[in-house]
Amino acid sequence: MGSILGNNDWSFMPLSLREYDVSENCGFLSDDIPLQKLDDEYYQPWEYLITEFVSYQVSGKFREKILELPLLSTEHLKTLPNYKRAYMVLAYLVHGYVWSIHKKPEEKIPKCLAVPFCQVSEYLGLNPVTSYASLVLWNWKTMDKTEDMMSLDNLTTIFNFTGSPDEVWFDLISTAIEVKGGKVIYCAGKIIRSIQSNNLDGVVEGIDELSKGLKESTKILTRMYEKCDPYIFFHKIRPYLAGWDGIETNGLKRGILYEGTDELDPEKEYKKFVGGNAAQSSVFQAVDIILGIRHYSDDSENEQNQRNERVKPPGNPYLLEMRGYMPGQHRRFLIDLEKVCKLREYVLNNTVDVSKVNNQKFTESIEALSISNESKTSKGHFPKEKQTELLKSYNKCISTLKTFRDAHLVIVKTYVVDEAMKLRNQSSEPSKTPTKSESEKQNNKDQPENSITGTGGSNPIVFLKKLRDETTESRLK
Numbered sequence: 437m438g439s440i441l442g443n444n445d446w447s448f449m450p451l452s453l454r455e456y457d458v459s460e461n462c463g464f465l466s467d468d469i470p471l472q473k474l475d476d477e478y479y480q481p482w483e484y485l486i487t488e489f490v491s492y493q494v495s496g497k498f499r500e501k502i503l504e505l506p507l508l509s510t511e512h513l514k515t516l517p518n519y520k521r522a523y524m525v526l527a528y529l530v531h532g533y534v535w536s537i538h539k540k541p542e543e544k545i546p547k548c549l550a551v552p553f554c555q556v557s558e559y560l561g562l563n564p565v566t567s568y569a570s571l572v573l574w575n576w577k578t579m580d581k582t583e584d585m586m587s588l589d590n591l592t593t594i595f596n597f598t599g600s601p602d603e604v605w606f607d608l609i610s611t612a613i614e615v616k617g618g619k620v621i622y623c624a625g626k627i628i629r630s631i632q633s634n635n636l637d638g639v640v641e642g643i644d645e646l647s648k649g650l651k652e653s654t655k656i657l658t659r660m661y662e663k664c665d666p667y668i669f670f671h672k673i674r675p676y677l678a679g680w681d682g683i684e685t686n687g688l689k690r691g692i693l694y695e696g697t698d699e700l701d702p703e704k705e706y707k708k709f710v711g712g713n714a715a716q717s718s719v720f721q722a723v724d725i726i727l728g729i730r731h732y733s734d735d736s737e738n739e740q741n742q743r744n745e746r747v748k749p750p751g752n753p754y755l756l757e758m759r760g761y762m763p764g765q766h767r768r769f770l771i772d773l774e775k776v777c778k779l780r781e782y783v784l785n786n787t788v789d790v791s792k793v794n795n796q797k798f799t800e801s802i803e804a805l806s807i808s809n810e811s812k813t814s815k816g817h818f819p820k821e822k823q824t825e826l827l828k829s830y831n832k833c834i835s836t837l838k839t840f841r842d843a844h845l846v847i848v849k850t851y852v853v854d855e856a857m858k859l860r861n862q863s864s865e866p867s868k869t870p871t872k873s874e875s876e877k878q879n880n881k882d883q884p885e886n887s888i889t890g891t892g893g894s895n896p897i898v899f900l901k902k903l904r905d906e907t908t909e910s911r912l913k
């Protein structure tokens with residue numbers, strides 16, 4: 437894919453953007469269009485089953501077909517795009533096997549899937565479970581050769597679990613938001629370079645561009661309602677996305693056994709992983725890092741202590757855990773970006789005449805104030821109107837991110853909480869036809885609203901409101 441924004445200098449990072457598999461055009465989607473098929477014919481048995489995924493799910497023969505697969509070696513996957521494709525194919529096959537429709541969940545993944553899946557996942561630095569990478573990052577193709585190839589209306593998915601347009605749309609909304617991740621990367625570079633050369637105008641331009649990108653992302657997010665029905669999401673799509681941690685109610689109390697991958701104590705062979713969800717997107721963790729927004733532990737006692745210490749973003753254990761579900765190169769990018777991006781400190785340092793930086797909530801403000809008092813006398817500082825411009829631009833960007841998080845909260849309420857509540861209310865009514873959701877109904881019956889869990893097993897509303905509020909609190913007065 438040709439460069440849209442140009443190849444800027446990223447020498448302030450230890451690796452090149454290419455080595456992080458990140459680009460200024462498409463962010464964490466990278467510039468490589470995902471493979472439509474594994475290069476080597478040797479993998480035909482996997483490719484065949486994945487194209488017939490929905491048919492075998494509906495016919496009830498999916499597990500039977502999986503058990504007929506030969507155990508294939510991963511040594512014919514010569515390139516990164518082949519590894520990505522293999523991970524995707526295997527992730528869909530594994531989740532189709534575990535969560536086969538109209539069947540009880542299966543807690544043992546057979547050797548023919550488990551062995552190559554664990555090997556491929558390890559190569560990519562991922563856990564052997566469906567993740568945002570298989571659902572979104574590597575699961576897209578473009579349709580027509582138009583000017584705006586990567587626009588939402590010109591994208592489609594490669595795989596989906598249910599064959600429903602709702603699922604395609606559900607995935608594509610994230611893909612289109614990831615495309616905007618290109619702008620996030622571009623702005624990060626521009627902001628860091630401008631800070632290094634003390635170019636305040638450049639910093640402001642970078643922040644304003646970032647705000648624009650976030651605004652566009654929110655617009656895309658709210659298009660979820662257009663073609664993804666909450667009922668279909670909750671009852672048909674979401675069950676396939678589930679992992680095997682924090683969802684004991686679905687019967688996988690011990691997690692999953694990956695047959696043939698561990699010859700040790702049988703009890704220890706069971707592994708727990710959360711399912712695929714957009715909390716595994718690197719884009720929003722990158723935005724938090726760029727803006728220096730800190731998130732904290734869910735434990736309130738701990739939270740108080742943490743606020744008094746200097747906690748690096750994201751700080752929240754769940755968000756940190758989600759990094760383990762990102763491709764290794766992306767995780768490395770975030771870790772390295774944290775070390776070089778000093779925007780918040782720059783804003784604190786350069787707005788001393790126009791902001792109350794002694795905001796007690798952030799120890800770092802006080803530290804920055806003392807640094808800035810020194811720098812005032814030693815280096816001089818920008819005129820008040822420039823300081824105001826910087827402060828406004830920074831706060832506006834944080835507000836734009838808050839607006840994204842607000843819109844996302846409404847989505848989670850509509851697609852998860854409301855649907856779960858409807859299911860709970862129905863469970864008290866007598867049902868005529870026994871369906872797979874009967875067991876779900878039973879489990880949901882006694883749950884209060886605040887006990888509903890997200891894909892990752894956390895309480896989504898409480899968790900997401902906390903992140904949203906921490907975003908709001910990061911504005912500098």
Ligand code: HEM
Pocket residue numbers: 606609610613614657660669713714715716717720721841844847848851852889890891892893894895896899900903
């Ligand atoms: C029907 C659509 C969606 C639902 C039901 C949904 C649900 C959730 C839930 C329940 C969480 C909490 C973590 C967990 O329990 O897994 C979460 C987190 C998150 N989601 Fe979504 N989500 C949806 C769409 C999206 C999209 C399209 C994006 C953007 C690409 C997104 C970005 C995020 C992010 C970044 C987090 C981490 C929290 C944060 O940084 O604010 N979500 N989502």
